[in-house]
Amino acid sequence: MLDRPQGDVALLRAFNRLYTNQLGLLDAHLDGSRFTLSEARILYELAHREDPTAADIARTLNMDRAQISRTLKRFADRGLLETRDDPGHGRQQLLSLTPTGRAAFADLDVRAQEAIGALLDRVSARQRQRLIGAASVMMQAFDGGDEPASVTLRGLRPGDLGLVAARQMMLYAEEYGWDQGYEALVSRILADFHDQFDPARDAAWIADIDGEMAGSIFLVHGDDPAVAKLRLLYVESFARGAGVGRLLVETCIAHARRLGYRRLTLWTNSVLAAARHIYERAGFVLVDEAPHHSFGHDLIGQNWSLDL
Amino acid sequence: MLDRPQGDVALLRAFNRLYTNQLGLLDAHLDGSRFTLSEARILYELAHREDPTAADIARTLNMDRAQISRTLKRFADRGLLETRDDPGHGRQQLLSLTPTGRAAFADLDVRAQEAIGALLDRVSARQRQRLIGAASVMMQAFDGGDEPASVTLRGLRPGDLGLVAARQMMLYAEEYGWDQGYEALVSRILADFHDQFDPARDAAWIADIDGEMAGSIFLVHGDDPAVAKLRLLYVESFARGAGVGRLLVETCIAHARRLGYRRLTLWTNSVLAAARHIYERAGFVLVDEAPHHSFGHDLIGQNWSLDL
DNA sequence: TCACGATGTTGATTGAGTCAACAATGACGA
DNA sequence: TCGTCATTGTTGACTCAATCAACATCGTGA
Numbered sequence: 001m002l003d004r005p006q007g008d009v010a011l012l013r014a015f016n017r018l019y020t021n022q023l024g025l026l027d028a029h030l031d032g033s034r035f036t037l038s039e040a041r042i043l044y045e046l047a048h049r050e051d052p053t054a055a056d057i058a059r060t061l062n063m064d065r066a067q068i069s070r071t072l073k074r075f076a077d078r079g080l081l082e083t084r085d086d087p088g089h090g091r092q093q094l095l096s097l098t099p100t101g102r103a104a105f106a107d108l109d110v111r112a113q114e115a116i117g118a119l120l121d122r123v124s125a126r127q128r129q130r131l132i133g134a135a136s137v138m139m140q141a142f143d144g145g146d147e148p149a150s151v152t153l154r155g156l157r158p159g160d161l162g163l164v165a166a167r168q169m170m171l172y173a174e175e176y177g178w179d180q181g182y183e184a185l186v187s188r189i190l191a192d193f194h195d196q197f198d199p200a201r202d203a204a205w206i207a208d209i210d211g212e213m214a215g216s217i218f219l220v221h222g223d224d225p226a227v228a229k230l231r232l233l234y235v236e237s238f239a240r241g242a243g244v245g246r247l248l249v250e251t252c253i254a255h256a257r258r259l260g261y262r263r264l265t266l267w268t269n270s271v272l273a274a275a276r277h278i279y280e281r282a283g284f285v286l287v288d289e290a291p292h293h294s295f296g297h298d299l300i301g302q303n304w305s306l307d308l
Numbered sequence: 309m310l311d312r313p314q315g316d317v318a319l320l321r322a323f324n325r326l327y328t329n330q331l332g333l334l335d336a337h338l339d340g341s342r343f344t345l346s347e348a349r350i351l352y353e354l355a356h357r358e359d360p361t362a363a364d365i366a367r368t369l370n371m372d373r374a375q376i377s378r379t380l381k382r383f384a385d386r387g388l389l390e391t392r393d394d395p396g397h398g399r400q401q402l403l404s405l406t407p408t409g410r411a412a413f414a415d416l417d418v419r420a421q422e423a424i425g426a427l428l429d430r431v432s433a434r435q436r437q438r439l440i441g442a443a444s445v446m447m448q449a450f451d452g453g454d455e456p457a458s459v460t461l462r463g464l465r466p467g468d469l470g471l472v473a474a475r476q477m478m479l480y481a482e483e484y485g486w487d488q489g490y491e492a493l494v495s496r497i498l499a500d501f502h503d504q505f506d507p508a509r510d511a512a513w514i515a516d517i518d519g520e521m522a523g524s525i526f527l528v529h530g531d532d533p534a535v536a537k538l539r540l541l542y543v544e545s546f547a548r549g550a551g552v553g554r555l556l557v558e559t560c561i562a563h564a565r566r567l568g569y570r571r572l573t574l575w576t577n578s579v580l581a582a583a584r585h586i587y588e589r590a591g592f593v594l595v596d597e598a599p600h601h602s603f604g605h606d607l608i609g610q611n612w613s614l615d616l
Numbered sequence: 617t618c619a620c621g622a623t624g625t626t627g628a629t630t631g632a633g634t635c636a637a638c639a640a641t642g643a644c645g646a
Numbered sequence: 647t648c649g650t651c652a653t654t655g656t657t658g659a660c661t662c663a664a665t666c667a668a669c670a671t672c673g674t675g676a
Contacts (some may be wrong), residue, residue: 008436008440009424011440011443012427012439012440013420015444017349018447018451019446019450021370036662038662041328055622055624058623063663063664064664064666065625066625066664067662068624069626070626070663071663089623091623091624091671091673092623112321116317116320116321125546130445130448131446131450132316132319132320133442134441134443134445134449135442136319137438137439138439138443139323140438141435141442142431142439143326156488158477158478158481158486159478161474161491161492161495162472162473162474162476162477162491162494163470166469166474167467167470169466170466173467178466180464180469183466185499187469187470187473187496187499187502188495190492190495191492191495191496193492194489194495195492212438238438344630344631344632363654371632372632372635373654373655374634374658375631375632375634376655377655377656377657378631378657380655381656382631399640399641399654401654
């Protein structure tokens with residue numbers, strides 16, 4: 001079993017209960033419709049598939065074949081459904097809605113749309129926006145939960161400067177208790193980076209996982225044209241262990257070589273163990289270290305260097 | 309009917325289908341349990357309430373009284389439930405679980421917990437984190453959807469400096485096409501604000517709606533001890549029309565008076581019409597304006613002033 | 617060819633969901 | 647104080663949901 005917070009299960013169960021109470025009734029038996037929830041789900045599958053078989057529907061809806069069989073018979077009796085033998089398979093039957101069946105589904109579809117619409121109209125515009133966003137995130141998590149998240153690197157976009165400062169601050173505030181002095185420092189570094197940006201000497205990458213910022217790294221020029229600085233490396237906690245840090249550092253090193261730098265230096269703090277391992281593995285060597293008091297703590301600053 | 313995007317309804321319906329297909333089966337009839345979904349829901353209510361009546365449960369679960377009555381009778385037959393007459397009400401009966409009933413619920417609870425846990429273990433740590441966050445947002449939207457969002461003002465927390473820069477940048481990039489020069493400017497202003505902060509001369513407020521940042525304002529000292537600057541006012545688009553901007557400006561003005569300032573000045577750009585209205589209503593007067601080229605656009609900067 | 621699995625159907629049983637009716641009780645206004 | 651009215655709990659009746667078991671067919675692959 002993975003390391004999973006206790007509250008997660010409780011929260012999802014609470015959500016499940018609320019959802020069942022609030023929306024369960026919504027799809028079940030839309031007022032005035034002649035279809036029950038199960039019937040409506042089967043009808044939906046019939047309307048959205050090309051010649052399905054009864055077994056297909058049973059599988060996708062997780063229903064018993066017996067129930068499907070009886071429901072289909074009722075549909076056929078009502079003139080909603082017609083069946084024809086599968087030319088390639090003697091046992092199976094291909095199902096398709098009659099025009100009457102399609103009309104019945106269209107009617108049901110409009111009713112469902114109106115019901116959901118009425119529900120959405122009850123909440124404020126802001127809550128609706130959040131609701132829709134959250135629903136799509138949950139769908140993603142369920143649907144694409146199996147595939148490993150794919151990491152891509154991209155350049156800076158509006159909002160990234162502030163987000164890098166904010167995320168790093170929140171991370172280090174939570175893990176090490178650093179105060180807002182760190183955020184101010186990062187903000188100034190980022191402002192300087194932008195104002196003195198030179199594409200021949202500087203670069204920045206944001207690690208992106210499914211549109212979400214997962215980490216960052218900056219390559220910054222200094223006084224010595226042969227020496228560049230690596231700055232502001234960080235990896236989001238959710239993205240750790242996926243090689244994001246290593247990818248960022250290696251990309252940065254490769255680009256520094258391309259730009260003709262001879263040496264890459266960086267300053268970090270001894271408490272940032274995860275980052276240190278990445279630096280070591282990339283070939284950086286510790287040059288010197290010195291204690292300092294910053295961000296509300298006694299820290300040991302370290303200078304690392306890599307000959308390119 | 310409100311102005312509501314078409315896709316919202318479709319997305320929520322898609323979510324509803326996915327959720328019904330994926331999780332509907334989960335709470336229904338946990339393997340090996342002797343309770344159906346409806347029974348489990350009723351049992352949950354019995355376990356989490358103090359002496360409920362049958363009508364109470366029927367209301368919260370949106371179930372028919374007849375069904376509740378029969379289910380309760382089955383529970384009583386199985387020895388899970390005991391009833392006693394309400395001393396203050398001759399018709400109603402107070403329900404409570406027997407020790408057997410509590411044990412049965414505890415068993416069911418553990419099974420449900422394991423089932424949800426197994427589901428959560430199937431998705432990656434990152435997806436799980438997003439899933440949980442999204443679920444809690446959806447619960448909030450459903451639960452507190454009726455009450456108007458309550459705006460509160462708070463001081464700065466770790467991450468706020470960066471978030472203010474990021475959110476303002478994204479807003480103005482989208483609405484006016486401003487480039488990242490604005491974000492760099494804001495970042496520097498915020499770094500300076502932190503480094504030169506003096507509680508007797510400076511202050512900052514974040515507008516908060518349900519834990520989300522909805523706007524900000526900063527009061528900053530200058531060279532002249534009698535004159536303070538109002539800086540970085542902004543309101544999130546979702547929070548507009550709720551008086552957030554006015555609240556921020558009035559709070560800032562009141563605090564400037566308390567600190568003994570004689571005058572409040574601010575610099576803004578003519579395109580920011582919404583902000584200008586707030587300033588005018590608060591009594592600010594336009595002192596002068598001058599064109600400048602910043603953030604990738606030709607703008608007209610304005611200085612406003614208010615005598616306190 | 618033959619065992620095996622998948623498909624569709626039917627019987628049987630329990631619970632869900634709904635509607636209607638009814639008796640007992642409490643609340644409230646005329 | 648009485649009568650009206652809503653609420654509460656129960657029961658009957660009916661249809662559909664959900665399972666389980668059994669069975670006849672059909673296709674596939676060893």
